[in-house]
Amino acid sequence: MLGSKTQLSQGNVEEYGEPEAYMTVENDYLNELMRVLVESTGTTMAMEPLGPDRWTQNNQYYDQSSSTAPIFNGTIVGGVHPTSQVFTVDGLQFLYQHAAMGAMHESDERFPPPLCHPGTRDIVVDRAIIWYLDKSGQKKGIMWVHAPVGFGKTAVAGTITERLRARAKDLGFDPIGATFFFWRTSPERNSPARFIITLAYQLAQNIPELRPHVEVAIKNEPGVMKIALELQLVKLIVEPFKALPTLDTMPNRLVIVDGIDECINSDRESRVKKQYAEDQEAVQIRVLDLIHRLQSHRLPLSFLILSRPEAWIKQHLGSSAFRDVVEPLDLYEIGDHMDDVAKFVRAELSRIATTHGLGNVDEEWAGEKWLVWRSKGQMVYVSTVIRHIDDPYGDPRQLLKDIIDNSSATSPHISHSTPFSSLYELYAQIMRSCPHRNRAVLMEVLGDILSGLSFEDNAYEAALGLLDRFWGRPLGCGVKTLRPLHAVLRHQGQRRDHIN
Numbered sequence: 001m002l003g004s005k006t007q008l009s010q011g012n013v014e015e016y017g018e019p020e021a022y023m024t025v026e027n028d029y030l031n032e033l034m035r036v037l038v039e040s041t042g043t044t045m046a047m048e049p050l051g052p053d054r055w056t057q058n059n060q061y062y063d064q065s066s067s068t069a070p071i072f073n074g075t076i077v078g079g080v081h082p083t084s085q086v087f088t089v090d091g092l093q094f095l096y097q098h099a100a101m102g103a104m105h106e107s108d109e110r111f112p113p114p115l116c117h118p119g120t121r122d123i124v125v126d127r128a129i130i131w132y133l134d135k136s137g138q139k140k141g142i143m144w145v146h147a148p149v150g151f152g153k154t155a156v157a158g159t160i161t162e163r164l165r166a167r168a169k170d171l172g173f174d175p176i177g178a179t180f181f182f183w184r185t186s187p188e189r190n191s192p193a194r195f196i197i198t199l200a201y202q203l204a205q206n207i208p209e210l211r212p213h214v215e216v217a218i219k220n221e222p223g224v225m226k227i228a229l230e231l232q233l234v235k236l237i238v239e240p241f242k243a244l245p246t247l248d249t250m251p252n253r254l255v256i257v258d259g260i261d262e263c264i265n266s267d268r269e270s271r272v273k274k275q276y277a278e279d280q281e282a283v284q285i286r287v288l289d290l291i292h293r294l295q296s297h298r299l300p301l302s303f304l305i306l307s308r309p310e311a312w313i314k315q316h317l318g319s320s321a322f323r324d325v326v327e328p329l330d331l332y333e334i335g336d337h338m339d340d341v342a343k344f345v346r347a348e349l350s351r352i353a354t355t356h357g358l359g360n361v362d363e364e365w366a367g368e369k370w371l372v373w374r375s376k377g378q379m380v381y382v383s384t385v386i387r388h389i390d391d392p393y394g395d396p397r398q399l400l401k402d403i404i405d406n407s408s409a410t411s412p413h414i415s416h417s418t419p420f421s422s423l424y425e426l427y428a429q430i431m432r433s434c435p436h437r438n439r440a441v442l443m444e445v446l447g448d449i450l451s452g453l454s455f456e457d458n459a460y461e462a463a464l465g466l467l468d469r470f471w472g473r474p475l476g477c478g479v480k481t482l483r484p485l486h487a488v489l490r491h492q493g494q495r496r497d498h499i500n
Helices: 028-041 091-098 122-133 153-165 192-206 208-220 229-242 280-296 311-317 337-355 368-375 379-389 396-405 421-432 436-450 459-471 477-485
Strands: 005-008 021-024 061-063 075-077 142-146 176-181 253-258 301-307 326-330
Touching: 091 192, 091 208, 122 142, 122 153, 122 301, 122 326, 142 153, 142 280, 142 311, 153 176, 153 253, 153 301, 176 192, 192 208, 192 229, 192 253, 192 280, 208 229, 229 280, 253 280, 280 301, 280 311, 337 368, 337 379, 368 379, 368 396, 379 396, 436 459, 436 477, 459 477
Parallel strands: 061 075, 142 301, 142 326, 176 253, 253 301
Antiparallel strands: 005 021
């Protein structure tokens, strides 16, 4: 296991002054080779103690008098067979093992990645692409796209990624250097702990000439994953870039960082109790500072960051340190959001009419205009309604009518309380749509989920089945009870990027 301590017996390994040695192995490859070396060949090694997190490349002696086993860098004594090989750790593989692979645009965890519906959010997407491609020398190195919840920032980031990668052949290089999508419910994506490692991995993978310099950095600093993020970015990104003889002529790459407001845990949380973790404001500001540090080194990188306009984020990006290098773009203020929503709704209702065999697929539905108006431009509102009415066990037109009939017109105290009251009310309506006879069981099942249960892939059905037996419910009751909530509750096995 990565970073786990493996105890080796005194008969095989001796540490000066101590009968036993404890070594920290940095990856499974090293661990397996060392196990074979010690247990199968009788090879002995003396190691200078440097603490649990590092190995020394000095004072390691391998007795090869009666062994042909592979070795790692060290001084060889005894008879050496000509077939012996010296193994080194591949730098890209090292980064891969410690990167947050699920945070990348093309990751399996996020597949299919959220994208803008065709013909929507085009203005903001085009503005960001034009900014990135600007070669006038006047552009700022960071663009900040911000908007409240529900306006499709993550979809915008994904669409920009796809459109720029489609230009790779014409540009002669992949313009996307790296992507990182924070998400608060993912342990490896809600913390900055793997942020720099993940960026470095993608940059080394997408820029071949950078790769050997990253490998040198890892060999020179094998404990780089344990050092502060501010030093990691220097060792793994800045110094490898500056070692390139063609740095001045290298094409600019775009680094996309989405959902900074979703970064809620300190990178130290895995090593200390959660209550001692940094608060989310400090963590998010730290991520912004890391991006600013990278930008300040004048590397051939541009940074597109997307987030909600939280007060502390807005204040920090408006400070004197950022003001001259950040181009703000308010997604809420540009484009015709209502027209975008109308296009999406018409296309989705047409699709539902086709799949449910509802007749003329191009015919406008009763309540279609109301749905667009009710959304107030929020894509998350209409997408939730679409998921709710797209029920193979129900009548989509009737389900939409139910939403309209039970709208906030009957609850004026809710409808004007916040800009997103319509979304909150929609969630409440969907919850109330569950049959009365099932609500007691529904509360039990939701209680099981909220108590901290986590389901891997499709194992959620098996887990709910076990809970059914434990509570004496009919087998399959838990899954059936949650069925009406498919629009607002998603499990990991559905391969979606988020749970609403």
